[in-house]
Amino acid sequence: MRITAAQRTANENRIRAAIDRLLRGEIPPDGRCDVKTLAAESGVDRTAFYGSRPYADLRLEFEQRLRTLQQAGEQPDLRDAQITRLKKEITALKHRLADSTATINQLTEFQTQALARLAAQHDEIVRLRAAATSDSRVSRLPPRAATIGSSN
Known part of the structure; x- marks a missing residue:
């Protein structure tokens, strides 16, 4: 099933908000600072973050920002x-x-x-x-x- 441009934009906004929360250290009790928790927090299927799927670029952005924080000595998780x-x-x-x-x-x-x-x-x-x-x-x-x- 295809999603509309508005649904994709809404999903991206939820994903970006979840990225920001996770990187601030607002991690749910049963989660970690990883793609699995990001998918759960944003309400998007985890497979959409891999390969040539629609949100793979957001996964790469999340992982890059996480690495940057870790290299700076911060650990959100x-x-x-x-x-x-x-x-x-x-x-x-x-x-x-x-x-x-x-x-x-x-x-x-x-x-x-x-x-x-x-x-x-x-x-x-x-x-x-x-x-x-x-x-x-x-x-x-x-x-x-x-x-x-x-x-x-």
């Missing part, structure tokens, strides 16, 4: 804005997790090295004490008497 924000947050959290894991690995390696050094020092002290008691050439000095208030 709050769900898409939230998805974008959450993706950035996930990326930042992944970087923080990787940094934390690297720090934990460094600290674990440091702890392992410190424990190994302490064990080696302990073994050396034990060996030196054993050598000091078994060697007759070494004589022990009497412990130094601690005096209160004197400076040597």
Whole structure:
């Protein structure tokens, strides 16, 4: 069924009004900022926006204006804005997790090295004490008497 010029003009006006509403962020609860919602909001069959159909140029205009807004940093669809924000947050959290894991690995390696050094020092002290008691050439000095208030 063919439509008259007046019906086509009325449809185009409804479509342009729906485009403006969607790009301002006035998106219905069950919709998104897309051609499907545009068709539903304007009361025009969605297939009329594709190929060589009568409103394909309006779909292209809508998509171009939407891209322009997105490139300017605006997101008319709050769900898409939230998805974008959450993706950035996930990326930042992944970087923080990787940094934390690297720090934990460094600290674990440091702890392992410190424990190994302490064990080696302990073994050396034990060996030196054993050598000091078994060697007759070494004589022990009497412990130094601690005096209160004197400076040597």
